[in-house]
Amino acid sequence: MTTTEDLPYRPCAGVMLLNRDGLAFVGQRLDATMEAWQMPQGGIDDGEDARTAAIRELGEEIGVRPDHLEPIAEAPGEFFYDLPDDLVGKVWKGKYRGQRQTWFLYRFTGEDTDINLATAHPEFMSWRWMSPYELPKLIVPFKRQLYEDVLAAFRPHLDPDARTA
Structure with missing residues (x-):
C-alpha cells in the first residue's frame, strides 16, 4: 500500500516579484474554496531549469513578459511543503505529497497595466501589491x-520600509 511518505515532491519554481516601491505581488487563487492568496509559482517541466520555469510561470499566470523583469536573487537551496492529508490524492492526480520549490526574487520594471490575469490558463481572480513581510499571514x-523561509532568504534584498507599506 502506498502511503503519503512514499510519494515524491513535485518540482516547482516560485517568484517573489517586487515593484519599484519594494512591495510584493500577490494573487488570489481562482480555484480555492477559501480565500487563498499566493505569489506566482508552478511546476518545472521535464528538461526545464528552475529559472526558465519561473519566468514561464510569470507569463502564464500574470502575463508578465521577461523584458519587464530584473533578477535580484535566487534563494539558496529548495523549500518544501506537504499537502494536508485531505488534499493528497486530489491534486496533481495524486502523484505528489507536496512541492519542493526553488525561489527567485525579481524586480518588476513594467507598469501595473502590464499585469494581465486573463491569460490562456488563468490562476488568479484578483491581485495586489503588499508588503513582503505580510505575505505569510x-x-x-x-x-x-515555506513563505516564512522564502522571506528569510530574501530579507537582505528587501526594503525595510516595505514593512509598513
Whole structure:
C-alpha cells in the first residue's frame, strides 16, 4: 500500500516579484474554496531549469513578459511543503505529497497595466501589491512555513520600509 511518505515532491519554481516601491505581488487563487492568496509559482517541466520555469510561470499566470523583469536573487537551496492529508490524492492526480520549490526574487520594471490575469490558463481572480513581510499571514496555513523561509532568504534584498507599506 502506498502511503503519503512514499510519494515524491513535485518540482516547482516560485517568484517573489517586487515593484519599484519594494512591495510584493500577490494573487488570489481562482480555484480555492477559501480565500487563498499566493505569489506566482508552478511546476518545472521535464528538461526545464528552475529559472526558465519561473519566468514561464510569470507569463502564464500574470502575463508578465521577461523584458519587464530584473533578477535580484535566487534563494539558496529548495523549500518544501506537504499537502494536508485531505488534499493528497486530489491534486496533481495524486502523484505528489507536496512541492519542493526553488525561489527567485525579481524586480518588476513594467507598469501595473502590464499585469494581465486573463491569460490562456488563468490562476488568479484578483491581485495586489503588499508588503513582503505580510505575505505569510495571507497564505494557506500549510504553506506558511515555506513563505516564512522564502522571506528569510530574501530579507537582505528587501526594503525595510516595505514593512509598513
